[in-house]
Amino acid sequence: MQKPLPYASQRQMVMASLDHLGRARDSHIQLSNAEEPTAKHSERLTYDPVGWHNFKFWYSESGEQTGSKQAWLMARGHLVGYQFSGLNDEARNLVPETAWMNSGNYSGMDEGNTASMLYYDNHLDSWLATHPNFRLDYQVTPLYAQDELIPRKVRLAYVGYDDAGKRIQIKVGGGREESGDDDATVVYLDNTSPNATINYADGTATNTVSAAPAAPAASAPAASSSAPVASSESSVAPAAQAPATTNDPTVYVTGGGSSAVYWYGTDSMPANTNKANLVQMPESQAIQQGKRHSMTER
Template sequence: MMLFLLLFAIVVLGLCCLPAFRTGLKARRIHVGLVVFACLLLFIFSLSALSDSHSDQALHKPSQTTVRKKADQSDKAFSSTVSSSSQASKQASSKTFSSASSTVSAVKDENHDFQGFVQKPLSFRHQKQLQLASLDALGRARNSHIQLRNSDEPAVKREPYLNYDPAGWHNYRFFYRSHDGQTKMAWLMNRGHLVGYQFSGLNDEGRNLVAETAWLNTGNYVGTDVENTDSMLFYEEGLDNWLSLHPDYYLDYQVTPLYQGNELVPRQVRLAYVGIDNQGRTLPITLDAAKEQEGNGDARLVYLNNQSPNAKLDYQSGRAVNTVANGHSQAAVISSSKPVANPNTSTDPHQRIVYVTGNGKSSVYWYSEDAMPSNTNKSRVIQMTEQQALDQHKWHSKTEP
């Protein structure tokens, strides 16, 4: 473009000076000199213009590069976000639930060295919601979450018996000391519901059951103690009462077992609860328990230990040892769902181990598993002392030598 203007200027000057060539030689020389001088000026001006043009381009290039880099970084950031979101969606979609898919993912609890689900209230939908996480590779229940009104509670009475054995299930009749100082016996473990039947209406549902002590479940060795804040029963009763006092409001209740590594039995159970009014606004619920602490979304959290004062649990296997002496031995070895290979052959009924089928419900007992009928379900054979069997009005099988 600048070259074109230079040539155009020379042509114009030449035409302007054309009349000078018709005059004298001296005049022509003067005009030719003026033309050459003008051409030099135009040439110098053109070079300067071209230099400025290149300088401008050089100044603009870094700016364009910076913009391009920022755009590339934005594209990468967006791509990374989409990729992360897609991966999270895939992970979330891989978890199956009973009624609705959940966006809650399995993470390590921040306050405990246990594996558990994130505590977060469900989105409000003006209807009952129940979400049960699928069993993991070890067959462990992982998370139960419900949102309901008082009118959504089940009207049908719960069946008294459960058949499903949760991961790590073993049971024992152990000695304990009662309030009056007497040494008595009681079953150590319960098939514990995460979200209680009074809310969920679920009874024999494996995704909602874990092996937990009677002390954790009901607050007592035998029967119930609703005042025991170490038990789930205390909080379940309090939340049930809250619902009855607020029939138009919802309760959001999440119960998460907390496992350490690959242990089959949870060391703790985390409760999370919050009220929701009919506009979807959260309402803190306080049950006046020292264990309560603040959680996400106005929820209250409670961590309860899966233990019993009369026993020491092996959370890896689910087995336990009695820590209360019975007057005949320092530790009472009672029952297990998987009997030991070599039974105690002592003739003392307080020491001799016997075997009872049907999870201990059979009316007869055996000294040896080998003497049982071939079709016996050995997974439901329970150990106890012969004296315990006699106290339950059982008798020795007549078919065993």
């Protein structure tokens, strides 16, 4: 059931128990900005949610039916994100999610993709940061079809509370928001990926993008002067190729990496910043550690 938690002046985290198939069913938090976790998100996930499988699939960023890059299809997805809950390897808060729905891209992250949880988590985190005296009520519910092991959709429901306990509607944009119960805003996200067909009953999947043809091997010059010229770039990714990082920029973290925020550049940092003590890392690593983009950098 979609319904905000009653207002409280302290952090609340309520998770439904696993169902008879071992599936996570609902995760719900209410907190202020000061109650967000401060510990780094460094623990490696070891729990495999029911229905968990993973596949390294070909994909095409341009929507073609052949692709030259591969990426992992699935993620062990947190229902309520770590930046709010501080929970990592918690069965009641984990479901198999496509990387596309989880982080907005086949590989790396695209926080502008409104089909992803990353888009809403980041905007809600920013809302908390800019409303330090208010509280966020955030409920995330996987939606299954009968006894299927993989959710077909995930429902997000969020509403604010002011310091007097009055509910406040929150709108983050993106064109997917609907009106829910008790002033909440509701968003439904599809647990799909453009390069795959998923069997939601058992978690297996089929790659709908095939490998681009390999460039022809070099050979002795042909008699004809019109012999084809080999491509200067192989169109087949090596089997052990690392995921592409085009959408995972390098960011800067102050305080030797201890700061809770990160920056895309150094020009907007406060004048007293010790720039000799900056740490560089991929944005995905910073987010994994529970950090967020500085609200003062434009």
